[in-house]
Amino acid sequence: MSETFAFLTKAKKKSGKPDMMFWCSANNERIARSKLSIALDAAGLDEADYFNPQRTHLPVVDDLPAEETLSCDFCRHYQMVDNGWVRRQAPLPAPQGEASVSQMSPAPDTPAPSQEEQAPDETRLDFWQLPLEQRAALVQLYGPRDYYLDDLPTALEILNAEGEIYTGNYHMAIAIGKCSELAQRDAAGLDALIMQIQQRYNHMIPHWPELVTFIRQHRADNAEPLTPANGATLETPIMLAPGRPFDPAFLRHTIACALQPANGYDLLDPEPTIVARAQELMADNDKGLAIWYKLLTDTPGIWEVHPDDIFAMIQAAPESIAWDEDATRRFIDENLGVIQPVPRRKHAQDPAPTREATPDNMAALFAASPLASLPTESAPDTATPTQEQDKKQEQVTPPCFEPGRYPGLSSTDYHAANGISSTMLKDARISLMYFHGRHIAKTIPRQESPALLLGALIHTLALEPEKFAAEYALEPQLPPDVFTSSESMKKAIEAHNATLPAPLSTEQLKAHLLAHNNAGLPTPLPLSGSADELAQLYAALPAAFQTLEQPEGASAAAIKKCLKAYNASLPTPLKTGGSREALLEQLAQIDPALADAERQKPQPLNTSGKKEELMASLRQIQPDARFADEILADWQRQAVGKIPVSQAQFAQCRAICDALLADALAGPLLRHPRREVEVSYFGLDDNTGLEIRVRPDVEIDTGHARIGLDLKSVSLGYVKQDNLRARLHREIIERDYHLSAGMYCDLAMLDQFFWIFVNKDPGYHWVALVEASPDELTLGRLEYQRQLAAIRQAMDSNHWPGPIVDVITDELTDYEQRRLENLAA
Structure with a gap:
């Protein structure tokens, strides 16, 4: 079976040839590549000047070249992005005489111009437009x-x-x-x-x-001034394109583009990948973007600085200053003194012919650019739109907290706020490269899992049950009469069909029709036989059909004509084939009453088809029928912005919380009258100067000591009792719970720290209260301080190493060493 194949044939740089696009239909890829090779030979091209053809998807565009035709013009207007053809923002310049393959290979009757006849293109380039x-x-x-x-x-x-x-x-x-x-x-x-x-x-x-x-x-x-060579300092308003002024919206866009690695930046023709990533940063309210925007908008005269200069300044900034607002302010103050606001150059009129861009061309260029998706309506004379935009920006700016204690802070504000948390330090323990991708570059998304959802739900139900309705959407319980599947719908329809009067079957209808046909209808005369037999049949015809003047000498054809006329006058037998409706129409000719009675009988509903069709059939007999799919769809629409929780998850978490509160040791602490839940602390690390933050699950101030609690759900249902203590210790060390505890005690000034472990295996919810020993807290302090120092060093050097930085030697284990000795013996 024939398929369509498309190829991109990239030319080697040394060859000076253009890239080629080719497509054809073939039974397999080998034949298609052979056709491409033949096309290259026919065009006089050497395959050694090209890399191996790359198979691509066939683009669906209006200017697709003809089948089995090499086209370099197509590659000038389109480029490959992720194995797909994407139109370029502006076509590549076409070398002289290489607009298409047909132009490269002249027809036999048209002599090719010699090298001397091809005059050089003296079209002058506009230097300032490049x-x-x-x-x-x-x-x-x-x-x-x-x-x-x-x-x-x-x-x-x-x-x-x-x-x-x-x-x-x-x-x-x-x-x-x-x-x-x-x-x-x-x-x-x-x-x-x-x-x-x-x-x-x-x-x-x-x-x-x-x-x-x-x-x-x-x-x-x-301190060289950025002025044109002719000394012109004509002041012109910063206008990025027709109708595109430099406003707060474009400032945010420029900052977002500058916060990512960029191979060049053109305001009127940006890279689509850079623009897409910039839009993601703006949609996610990136912390670094918010800090740069706030500080730049507070800078006097910022609207006099061209976005190119702002982009260059942010690109040159060390990545670590995004964590320090004061350092960012100092960097702006220092560098705006170097990158001074300079009026953009007015292009002088050149008497030589130049490629002058008309307003229509510029508008078309801007319309084709991804910047066209930004708002282009000019603001009225009043300052109201700008003020509203600044107000909206202030609302989405992540909160920033000074060192101190903040009770009642929402979880969303805490996780979006400044400072390094213990969870972030655990990511740095994986590797500094992972920490950078997860929390600075934000190229590693957070992975949600059922375990995380279950832990958060247990935390809410046990410590803050009043927040459950605001944060979670509980799956509704289905009524007993609801239809949950196609099988339940089919059973209801079949039960309804069984109550209907039975209609006559197709066989019964056919029997009625056959009985009528066989009862008294005259049989047509045969048209075959000898001349004597035909003469006898003619003699038996009624007088009206004996129309021959001399029957004795008549031909067989004349007699058959009379017989056919007689047969045509006979009544037609009823048809006994076809659909039920066709049989009823035949029956109506002989028994109209019976046919009408059959038509008035209610028809049974169809028990096959899609679920939507079964639901429509059920509504015909049960208008108030309820369906599980519709109930769950309504619940999902109402649960927008909340975390959906199934009935099974809720029941499991409810049982776990009951076990926690009923425990003789953990229960009194969780119900303590002086407990406080989710209090946020912000501070500065003395050794590195980095901002840090913690948020203990529970803190209790007894008046003599401050106690911290951390609720942990584990799945250790099959661990023997004698081994459980060791397994809990391993859980604490491997998951760096001791690191978090040391950080909690330092920043929240806690005297004691406990973990409350609860087993989450269904039906087996044991509870263990584990206190962190002084040595364990000391170990946690030293490890989190060492990790903060590593982060500080990485920020200063802008080097974020991976988990393995040196050459390692893979050694044999003891078992493998003994095996080696035995084999070598």
Whole structure:
């Protein structure tokens, strides 16, 4: 069976050939690749100039090339993203004479133009319209002069080589492109900077991150102004695109883009992946985004600074300062003194022909950009919209707390607040790389599990039962008469059908019709036989059908004609085949009363079909019927914003809570009149200066001592009694409960700390009260302090190592060592 295959054939950089797209229909992939190879040969292309063809999905677009035709023009307008074709924001420039394969291979009757006849393209490039890294590449190649369209492919080859061929040129162009504060430098200014870089490194150009540091340090030391070469300082309002002013919404967008690694940034043509990630950060109310936005909006004159400069400043900031608002403020104050507000350059009129972008073209470019999804309505003269937006931003800003004790703080505010919690330290114990991805870069999402849900539900029912209705949605109990499945519906329909009067079956209807046909209908005369037999049949016809003048000498055909006329006058027998309705129509011709009686009998309902069809049938006989699917759907709609809990989960947690409160040791502590639940503490670590926070489950102030309690549910139902104490100790150490206890005691100033363990296996809910020994608390303190020091060091160095950083040697176990000795003996 024929399939459709599509391929992307990427050209090697050294070949200078364009990428090709090809699609065809074939019985298998091998045949399709053969067709591609034949197409390359027919176009005069060498397969050695291309990488192995990459199979892709067939794009569904209007400008798809013809089948079995190589197309480089399609690759100029589309690019591969995750094995799917995505339209580029702007098409790649087409090299002379390579718009399509048909143009590359002239027809036989059209002589191909010689190399001398192909004049160079003298279309002048607008230097200021090109991305900064392309400008840097052009200056490296040709120096400060006018640039033409023919100059661009070689510059693009430098950038696309990714450091494989033109290593130094590539890294210089990329480094300059990442320093968006250089956007106002003309060709002469960039040429001077490139000369300084070559002199500094003696033409041994390092990788671009080191170059970015050198460029920015050089600018800071020399305090060079960012002004055009002609000295123009024409002040123009910052307008990013027609109808797109620099407003608070775009400031948040710029910050969100800057908080992630970005390979260049163009306000009018951003990378779709960067924009998508930025929108996720804004939707999730990212903490770092909120802090930068608050501090920047409080900065006087921030709306006079171009977003490119703000983007560059945030990209240059150490990642660790996002945890320290004061450090972020100092960084802004220091760097805004370097990145001064500079008016954007007005492009002077060039007498030479240039590619002038008309307002219509710019509007179309902006409409095709992902930035078009941002609000573009201009605000009225009043300040009301901006004030409302700032107010909304303040509402979604994560809370920030000074060191102290905060009773009554909601769980949502606590988990969104500043400071490192003991749970975050446990993540750092996995590895600093995991901690960074989980809590700073936020690339590792939190994994919800049934165990976590069960633990939170036990905590709420045992310690804060008054919050259950506000936070959880309990699954409704189904009434006994509700229909829960298709089988129950079928049984109800079958019971209804059994009460209906039985209709005549199809066989019974056929019997009535056959009895009528066989009763008295004359039999048609046969039309076959000898001449004598036909003559006898003719003589037996009624006089009206004996129309022959001389029957004795008549032909057989004439006699058959008379016989046919007679047969046609006979009444037609009733049909005994077809559907039930067709049989009833035949019956109505001989017994209308019986046919009407059959039609008036109620028909049995269908007992097959989809569940929705069975529900509709049931409503015909039971209008007030209730269905489990509808009840659960209503419950899910009402449970939006709450945690759904099934009846089985609730019953299990209720039994566990009853066991906790009934326990002789744990029960009095959980019911203590001076207990407080979920009190939040914020503070600073003395050794590292990092903000930390804790939130003990229960604290009790007896007047003589402050006691902390932590409720833990475990599944140790099959552990022997003699081994249970050791298993609980292993549970505490392996899950770092002692680390949390040490942190709780230090920050909440607790004198004693207890864990209340409860077994959650169904029907076996034992309770154990375990006190943390002084040595165990000391061990927990030392381990959490050591982990805080590691986080502080990682923040300062911006290095977040994985769990294994050195070469390890895999050793044999004792059993394997003895086995080795036995085998070697």
